[in-house]
Amino acid sequence: MAQGNQADALRAALRTTILRELGAVKREIEAYPDDASVWRTIPGVANTGGTLALHLAGNLQHFFGATLARDGYTRDRDSEFARRDVPRKELVAGIDAAIGSVDRTLARLTSDTLLQAYPEPIAKRTVPTTTFLVHLATHLSYHLGQIDYHRRAVTGDPRTVDAVSVRELPEMA
Numbered sequence: 796m797a798q799g800n801q802a803d804a805l806r807a808a809l810r811t812t813i814l815r816e817l818g819a820v821k822r823e824i825e826a827y828p829d830d831a832s833v834w835r836t837i838p839g840v841a842n843t844g845g846t847l848a849l850h851l852a853g854n855l856q857h858f859f860g861a862t863l864a865r866d867g868y869t870r871d872r873d874s875e876f877a878r879r880d881v882p883r884k885e886l887v888a889g890i891d892a893a894i895g896s897v898d899r900t901l902a903r904l905t906s907d908t909l910l911q912a913y914p915e916p917i918a919k920r921t922v923p924t925t926t927f928l929v930h931l932a933t934h935l936s937y938h939l940g941q942i943d944y945h946r947r948a949v950t951g952d953p954r955t956v957d958a959v960s961v962r963e964l965p966e967m968a
Contacts, residue, residue, distance in 0.1 A: 802906035802925070809928050810901045811965060813855070816935045817894045819958035821887050823942045824848055826956050827949075830882045835949040842876075844945045845886060847938045850875040852889030858931055860896035862915055863904060863924075868896065 824844065827833045833845040842850070850872075857870035913927040922930075939958055947953055 802909040805925055805928075806901055806904060806906075806909060809932055810898065811963075812932050813897050813901075813935060814894060815960065815963045816932070816939050816958075817851075817855075817890055817897070818963075819956060819960075820848060820851060820935075820939055820942060821890050822956035823939070823946055823958065824883050824886050824890070826952070826954075827883060827946055828952075830880070832946075832949050833883055833886065834880055837945065837948050840945065840948075842941065842945075844942045844949075845879070845881055846876055847942050847945070848886040848890060849878060849881065851935060851938055852886075852893045855893040855931065855935070856896045858927075859893075859900040862913075863908070864896070864900040866896065866899070 824833065827844065833848075834843050836843060853870050853872060853875045856868045857872075860866040861868040861870065909924050909928075911924055912921045913924045917927060936959070943956070943958055
């Protein structure tokens with residue numbers, strides 16, 4: 796497979812996976828019974844579902860939109876971890892903004908860009924764009940799992956929101 800075709804296949808896989816995970820984050824936030832439970836703390840757990848939703852929205856809009864698409868988004872990482880009592884409606888709006896940012900950016904990302912170094916240092920290192928985007932997808936999945944466990948722990952509700960659903964993956968033509 797030519798490098799351009801490999802980059803196109805990777806771009807499609809990233810789009811499918813990241814948008815699926817972000818849809819699951821939205822379902823998780825909506826599954827909390829009220830705004831307060833999203834922010835309820837659990838001893839020994841550093842972040843609430845609300846904190847993680849803010850963090851994911853800011854993280855993806857920064858690394859996709861601001862850095863790759865140069866869309867003007869300005870991240871306030873400190874507030875992602877400091878804000879409290881943000882209504883679920885606002886959290887979902889942030890996830891929707893991240894969905895739009897990821898979708899627009901991946902639609903316009905060229906194979907050449909995917910095969911180059913990510914345009915800003917990551918932890919003072921130069922990393923391949925493809926590798927960093929896979930990292931962002933796994934980072935998202937990690938936090939999605941944390942949100943799921945937080946929701947179940949604070950609500951006592953073991954029901955799933957069908958996160959990481961194989962049914963959302965495209966079938967081969």
